[in-house]
Structures are given as structure tokens and as C-alpha cells.
Amino acid sequence: MKVASIIFKERQFNLFQDRQYFKTKIKEWLDCCIEGGTNIVVFPGLIGYIYGNYERYLEHVLDISLQYKDLYICTGSYFETDKDETYHSSSIITNGRICLSQRQLYLAKWEKKLGLSRGYEIQFTEINGLKTAILLTTDMFYPQVSRYLAMSKVDLVLAPSAIKDGRNMALQISGLWQNVQQNLFFAIESGFKGELFDCKFFSRSAIYGPLEMTDKDNGFIRLEKNDNEVEILTAQLDNEKRMAAIKKFDTLKQLNIDLYKDLFR
Amino acid sequence: MTRIIEIIYRRKLNKRRIIKYLETKASQNFNTHKKMDEIIVSCVQREIKLVSNVEEYIDMLEEFVLQAAERKSSLVAFPEYNFFDLLGLLPGFKAVNRYLNSKAGTSGEEGSGKGNKLIHDIFYSLSKPIQEAIELIMCLLARKYGIYIYTGSYFIREGKSLYNGGSVISPEGEILGTQMKLHLTDFEEQLGLTRGRELKAFDLEIGRVCCPVCMDATYYETFRLARNLGCDMVILPIANNEEYNLYRALRGIWPRVQESYVYGIKPSLNGWLFGMHFTGKAGIFAPVNLTKNKNGLIAISRSHEGNNVITAKLDIEALYILRENDEYVGDINPRFEKDYYISTYKGG
Numbered sequence: 001m002k003v004a005s006i007i008f009k010e011r012q013f014n015l016f017q018d019r020q021y022f023k024t025k026i027k028e029w030l031d032c033c034i035e036g037g038t039n040i041v042v043f044p045g046l047i048g049y050i051y052g053n054y055e056r057y058l059e060h061v062l063d064i065s066l067q068y069k070d071l072y073i074c075t076g077s078y079f080e081t082d083k084d085e086t087y088h089s090s091s092i093i094t095n096g097r098i099c100l101s102q103r104q105l106y107l108a109k110w111e112k113k114l115g116l117s118r119g120y121e122i123q124f125t126e127i128n129g130l131k132t133a134i135l136l137t138t139d140m141f142y143p144q145v146s147r148y149l150a151m152s153k154v155d156l157v158l159a160p161s162a163i164k165d166g167r168n169m170a171l172q173i174s175g176l177w178q179n180v181q182q183n184l185f186f187a188i189e190s191g192f193k194g195e196l197f198d199c200k201f202f203s204r205s206a207i208y209g210p211l212e213m214t215d216k217d218n219g220f221i222r223l224e225k226n227d228n229e230v231e232i233l234t235a236q237l238d239n240e241k242r243m244a245a246i247k248k249f250d251t252l253k254q255l256n257i258d259l260y261k262d263l264f265r
Numbered sequence: 266m267t268r269i270i271e272i273i274y275r276r277k278l279n280k281r282r283i284i285k286y287l288e289t290k291a292s293q294n295f296n297t298h299k300k301m302d303e304i305i306v307s308c309v310q311r312e313i314k315l316v317s318n319v320e321e322y323i324d325m326l327e328e329f330v331l332q333a334a335e336r337k338s339s340l341v342a343f344p345e346y347n348f349f350d351l352l353g354l355l356p357g358f359k360a361v362n363r364y365l366n367s368k369a370g371t372s373g374e375e376g377s378g379k380g381n382k383l384i385h386d387i388f389y390s391l392s393k394p395i396q397e398a399i400e401l402i403m404c405l406l407a408r409k410y411g412i413y414i415y416t417g418s419y420f421i422r423e424g425k426s427l428y429n430g431g432s433v434i435s436p437e438g439e440i441l442g443t444q445m446k447l448h449l450t451d452f453e454e455q456l457g458l459t460r461g462r463e464l465k466a467f468d469l470e471i472g473r474v475c476c477p478v479c480m481d482a483t484y485y486e487t488f489r490l491a492r493n494l495g496c497d498m499v500i501l502p503i504a505n506n507e508e509y510n511l512y513r514a515l516r517g518i519w520p521r522v523q524e525s526y527v528y529g530i531k532p533s534l535n536g537w538l539f540g541m542h543f544t545g546k547a548g549i550f551a552p553v554n555l556t557k558n559k560n561g562l563i564a565i566s567r568s569h570e571g572n573n574v575i576t577a578k579l580d581i582e583a584l585y586i587l588r589e590n591d592e593y594v595g596d597i598n599p600r601f602e603k604d605y606y607i608s609t610y611k612g613g
């Protein structure tokens with residue numbers, strides 16, 4: 001299965017304020033995905049927020065998805081309102097329908113300041129035989145969420161991210177990379193870069209797999225580089241190769257479950 | 266045969282011999298534990314060196330304790346499998362080990378665990394005398410230098426079970442408690458080791474500490490439990506049976522420190538044994554925003570091989586402030602967490 005992660009450029013941030021540019025860019029990304037035979041594409045964190053109204057953003061992606069048959073689009077993240085609550089959310093859309101919506105479970109300090117609320121459930125869907133879930137940006141830093149996904153037998157995690165002060169690669173590695181290594185699923189991260197809510201966000205895009213299956217033995221299948229040209233990272237995800245890697249180092253096999261009864265008191 | 270091995274070890278690790286040897290060595294009391302307002306800790310990176318007698322082993326350990334004490338450390342931590350050197354006391358072992366090391370990699374089954382039953386029986390038979398000897402040596406050294414010692418891990422025999430665990434010793438030379446390894450490697454499982462059932466916390470004058478072992482750091486749960494127990498420091502002895510790779514090393518204590526906001530102290534064993542290559546850098550870790558270079562490292566060994574003592578000053582107050590203020594820490598989701606254990610681990 002071929003997957004793609006959009007690389008959001010810092011210099012694009014201001015351009016995206018223009019609705020027409022925004023729409024054109026999304027079309028460009030999706031054209032590129034279809035030409036490359038991509039099955040799943042992940043948009044960056046907070047991109048739906050930049051669009052303005054999240055309902056209109058979703059409508060736009062729903063509409064445009066009809067032109068890209070069978071392509072699964074993870075919308076990136078946006079702020080969703082429901083009654084009096086606002087959530088940091090994301091969805092997976094294909095063929096004009098939403099097949100999964102996910103609200104973020106944990107909040108960063110900047111999200112608390114904005115008065116966001118927490119979701120409490122995790123949704124799953126199946127894409128081309130892989131059990132798939134969305135992991136939103138702050139949840140990457142709460143390892144209980146990734147463990148829940150792994151124990152639910154998730155194969156693939158789609159992760160629109162927006163890490164505050166994330167220019168430091170060490171911070172990003174302490175998020176999704178390490179959760180992939182302790183849970184052994186595939187993950188596709190699409191990172192946002194820009195300034196919003198008086199915060200500077202910087203997340204690199206990457207496609208991760210268990211270290212034992214990656215060419216450089218580093219857990220990265222693809223990683224965004226400081227390259228101005230490349231706008232989309234792509235990779236073939238070989239699930240058999242992942243299974244072989246798990247056989248070499250099966251972390252979940254050695255869980256000491258009786259020990260964890262008081263994990264959350 | 267195993268009975269004979271135990272008798273040999275009891276003779277070679279004779280208690281009176283150990284006490285007498287340490288008494289004859291020059292005594293110097295550093296009393297470092299009195300300066301508890303400033304927390305300096307050390308961890309040992311060392312190479313396996315098969316010894317011919319217990320005195321050699323004592324000298325080797327004491328050199329590390331001395332270095333830590335000279336740097337005014339309140340605590341010094343030794344690595345996992347801190348007793349491998351004593352296998353040199355087994356008649357003929359050095360020659361067998363040389364042979365196995367020379368054959369390493371030629372079968373394409375590095376560390377495959379062939380002959381595990383034999384290895385288990387040997388370890389079982391020598392475990393008790395080695396445990397008693399290490400605990401005695403470390404208690405005497407702790408008292409001599411007035412320093413907390415984490416012994417590193419050794420085999421601990423309880424009934425028919427064999428555990429991999431280590432002990433914390435006070436500057437007065439008392440064993441404060443012992444922690445068994447909670448998550449075994451496949452190799453240890455094949456060897457027939459038993460895993461621990463409880464994570465314990467130890468109250469030291471410098472703070473509360475947990476001492477899980479090596480593979481335990483592959484699991485976020487271990488460090489979450491350590492935080493639940495009120496720990497600010499976690500000692501994690503390692504002996505990684507694999508070629509060194511930065512990213513492999515990053516799967517252990519480093520991410521656990523980042524997500525749990527504790528200080529991490531990692532002593533490490535390296536060298537060759539049974540044809541297996543152990544590698545790893547000793548280091549002292551902290552959350553990224555508490556470190557000068559924003560990389561989560563306070564101090565780390567330059568090489569993954571050889572001997573080294575890594576020392577650093579810890580600032581618990583700064584850690585508490587960071588826990589309050591950092592962006593991605595400290596949130597709770599009561600609704601998600603309420604049935605987490607059942608829904609996550611029991612498939613509910």
C-alpha cells in the first residue's frame with residue numbers, strides 16, 4: 001500500500017491564508033497523490049483551522065474527494081464545535097464520506113488556554129486490510145494512547161501534528177517515533193509549521209515503522225529533509241516486512257499486564 | 266555437577282576472605298552523603314573482565330566507587346549483570362569463553378541461546394554464592410565511602426525461581442531493598458528466568474528512586490508506575506546484547522524520561538561473553554527542556570565500549586517547575602483513563 005504525508009512549508013503559511021491558494025494547493029497535493037498511485041494521504045495538523053470554518057473545510061474535502069476515487073484522505077486537524085465544547089479533531093474521508101472522526105484525548109498547555117475539550121473514545125477503520133486510527137498531536141506525548149491503539153491491534157496510525165516549539169528534533173522523536181518503537185505499528189505524520197495563537201509550531205513530516213524493518217535501522221521509512229522542492233513524502237508500506245520485524249523484537253509479547261493494574265489511579 | 270559448582274563458588278567467594286581483603290585496604294571515608302543539598306550522582310560504564318579471584322573483582326568495583334566518591338557523588342550505580350566477571354572463577358571457563366567469542370557470528374545465530382538449559386543450571390548453582398558475595402562487597406564499599414550504591418543486577422534465587430535483580434545500599438552499608446526485573450528479554454525467558462511482580466520505590470536522602478532493569482524501559486508503564494510511586498529519579502542498569510546503534514539505544518530510558526519527567530541514570534555493561542557482544546553508553550538523562558543542549562542528555566559516555574564513570578548534578582526543584590510548566594505533560598483525561606486497564610490490556 002502506498003502512503004503519503006504532506007510536507008507543509010513554513011513559507012507557505014501566509015499563502016494559505018488565501019482561500020483560493022489553499023484550494024489550489026489541496027488539489028495539487030491530491031493530483032500528485034493519484035498520479036503516484038497513493039492509497040492514503042495525511043494532511044498537516046491545524047490546516048483545517050487555517051481554512052477558517054471547520055464545517056466548510058470538511059465540506060470542501062468531502063467534495064473534492066469525489067474526484068479522487070478510493071483515495072483515503074486524513075484531513076489534518078481542525079477545531080470542531082459540538083454544543084458548547086470545542087475539540088481538536090481530525091477525520092478520514094474517502095469517496096465523499098467521512099469514514100472516521102477522532103477527537104484529541106489530551107490537551108497541551110496552549111490548548112487548555114484556548115479552552116479546548118477532550119474527547120474520550122478512539123475510533124478505528126480498516127483501509128486496505130490495515131486497521132487504522134488517528135493519533136492527534138498532543139496524544140503523541142501521552143504514551144497510554146498509543147498503547148491503547150497497539151493493544152487494539154492497530155496496524156497504521158495517521159497523525160496530523162503541530163508541535164509547539166518542535167524545531168528541536170529531540171522533541172519530535174520523543175513523540176510519535178518512540179511510540180512506534182514501543183508499539184510497532186506504522187505511522188504517517190504530517191507536520192504543521194507556522195505561528196498561531198502566539199505559539200510557534202514546527203513539526204517535520206515522517207513515515208515511521210519498527211526500527212528492525214527500516215533500511216537505516218533508525219525507525220524512519222521516510223523523513224522530511226531541509227529540501228525546498230519536495231512537497232510530499234511517499235512510501236510503500238509492506239505489512240509482511242513489519243510482521244517480520246515484530247518477530248525479531250516483539251515488545252508487546254513481554255508486557256507484564258498484572259503489574260499495570262494501578263497505572264491510572 | 267551444579268552442586269560442585271556451588272561448592273567451588275562458596276569457597277572462592279568466602280565471606281571472611283572478602284571482609285579480610287577489604288579491611289586490609291586503606292580506608293578513606295568521604296562522607297559524601299552528608300551533602301544532600303546538592304545531588305550529584307554517578308553511573309558506571311564498564312567492560313566485562315573475567316577475574317581469577319574475588320580480590321580482582323573487589324579492586325575493580327572499588328575503583329569505580331572511589332571515582333564516584335572523589336567527584337562528591339551521593340550515589341553510584343552499577344550495570345545489569347554486574348557479576349559476569351565472576352564467571353572467570355569457574356575452572357576452564359575462560360578458555361571456553363575465548364572459544365565462544367572467537368566463534369561469534371560464524372553460526373549466523375548470535376546470542377541464539379543454544380544450550381540454555383545448561384546455562385540456566387550453571388547460573389542457578391552459582392547464583393546464591395554470587396548474590397551473597399556481591400551484596401557483602403557492595404555493603405562494605407558503601408560504608409567505606411559513605412555513598413549510596415545501586416549494586417547493578419545479579420541473579421537472585423528464590424526457591425526454584427531465578428530472577429535478575431539489583432539492590433540499593435545505604436551509606437551505612439544496609440541493603441534498603443531489592444528490585445527484580447519486570448520485563449524479560451526473549452533470551453532471559455529462554456533461560457528460564459522469572460520476572461518480578463512489583464515495582465518498588467526506595468527512599469534515599471537525595472530523593473525517592475526506582476530501579477527497574479534494562480528491558481523494563483521498553484515499556485512506558487514502568488516509568489508511569491515509578492511516577493505514581495513518587496519517584497524523581499530512575500536508575501536503569503543495562504547490558505545490551507547487540508551492536509551499538511544510536512536509534513536502538515534511543516528505545517530505552519531516553520524516551521521514558523521524556524514522557525515521565527524524571528531523571529534517568531543508566532549504568533551500562535559492555536564486552537564479550539559466551540560469544541555475545543554487549544554494548545552501551547552509560548548516561549544521565551533529563552527531560553529535553555532541562556538539558557543545556559535541549560537533547561535530553563545531561564552527561565553521556567563518549568564510547569559504547571570500555572570503562573567510564575559518568576557524573577552529573579541533578580536539580581530536583583527545576584524538575585518540579587518543568588513538570589508544572591512544560592507543554593506536553595501533566596494532563597489527565599478521567600473518562601478515558603477510568604477503564605483503561607480493562608479496555609487496553611484485557612481487551613474489554
